[in-house]
Amino acid sequence: MNILNRLHSYARNHGQDIAIRSGDSFFTYAQLDDLSGRLANYIEERCGGNKAPVVVYGHKGIYMILCFLASVKSGRAYCPLDISIPDTRVEDTISAARPSVIFALEEMTADVKGAISLEETKEIIEKTKEPIDESHYVSGDDVFYIIFTSGSTGTPKGVQITADNLNHYLEWSVGLGTRPEDKLGKVFLNQAPFSFDLSVMDVYTCLASRGTLYLLDKEVQLDFKRLIPALQESGAAVWVSTPSFADMCMADKSFSAELMPKLETFLFCGETLTNTTALKLMERFPDAVIMNTYGPTESTVAVTEIQVTKELAETVQPLPVGVPKPGTFFEIHQEDGSLAPAGESGEIIIVGDTVSAGYFGREDLTRKAFFDCMKDGRNHRAYRTGDKGYLDDEGNLHYQGRIDLQIKLNGYRIEIEDIEKNIVRLEEISHAVVVPNIKEGKVKSLTAFVTGCTKPESGFKFSKEMKERLRAFLPAYMIPKKIVHMENLPMNNNGKVDRKQLGGLA
């Protein structure tokens, strides 16, 4: 599949269909294709031989996607930066990317010179009458986008995803949870900021399916009084978010099939989907299909899928993340780099057609994380995920947490996520995040932050009781020193549980 050609054909044959909506603004397929082609012409004329990426700064406006498409039509990768990114990181990213053009579609407070504002972008498009020729479009191994990871599990790096990576990903994602034809013309919900690659799952799967992308901005997401009516108004059939965001929505009783009667598919990625969340969602949306998918930015959003049925959610805990998409293979490596025996756990290595070429301008980091590998008689790109997992007899991948969330406490080697999985076995608790208390580089104790039950009268008593009961599941050295009840776990800008913030509270 070639997404840019597909957009062209939609613009020609279904030009009046709405491609993107944000509040009262929208672009039809004809507008999106035409205006992005014209803006691409401007970029090419202005930059000529400078093929450096285009930085697009902003939030959930419809012009964001228009600028992404203009960049790739001009033959340049784009690098999306959301307004939630702190100024210093915006500045660092821009100095690393050395962009050919910067579009700042929202007001920018970072120290950045020469950015083109939204008003100027509109004027440029108005003045540039001709769309760019297709021969300029990024294709094959050309980089389509560069996403700087959030750093939730390390330091931010610019992951380069090529046109081929994206096209291979889309061939699979249009069929996630439903047949591809069942997604045609449907509404897709966008929760994730564009600087988080989860958004690629809704933006491009939607555009590839001639759907309407419904953008939910940050302020709406944080205000139930606006969020619930927006969800209702969206008419969404495909839901794409982190599980944490769905959990947050479930705090409102009206979040159900009555509110969103057209909702057919939940697509989750980015963090663990707990059995509790899946089961609660099934109660609220009995007819919807729930898909768990897994993958890092480095292998284009997601590379596995599994439909979470009631039976699965009731019998297998934690939930598997599923089987690889076509064109993806897994290897499980032991600490010494050799292949783990069948069924045993180790580092998950992703091999295949959606694995990135590497990090932008960071040959050193690229060499550490990526390598080439033969599979089925062909050379493939492979990526060391830093995630731990194993493959079961049916070929399902089971994710067991980050290798770097392994700590040493009083000489014991402990998997933080192992403790979390056991805490949620306690009836009252639906989510648990355990953070180490570190002094002088050494782990001194552990604190667990939990949600689920109503606020206990005495935090001390609650902690004591939970710890007592945890003894049924965990050895004493793995039981956190404190168990703290919270109404909600804090989320980072990408909508994942914010471990760093909790670390500060421990």
Ligand SMILES: Nc1ncnc2c1ncn2[C@@H]1O[C@H](COP(=O)(O)OP(=O)(O)OP(=O)(O)O)[C@@H](O)[C@H]1O
């Ligand atoms: N379905 C899933 N279940 C559990 N964990 C998941 C799932 N999908 C993704 N993850 C976790 O999210 C990671 C990928 O996150 P992402 O590429 O968004 O980077 P990030 O959160 O910005 O972190 P960093 O910046 O440190 O790379 C995976 O490597 C895995 O640890």
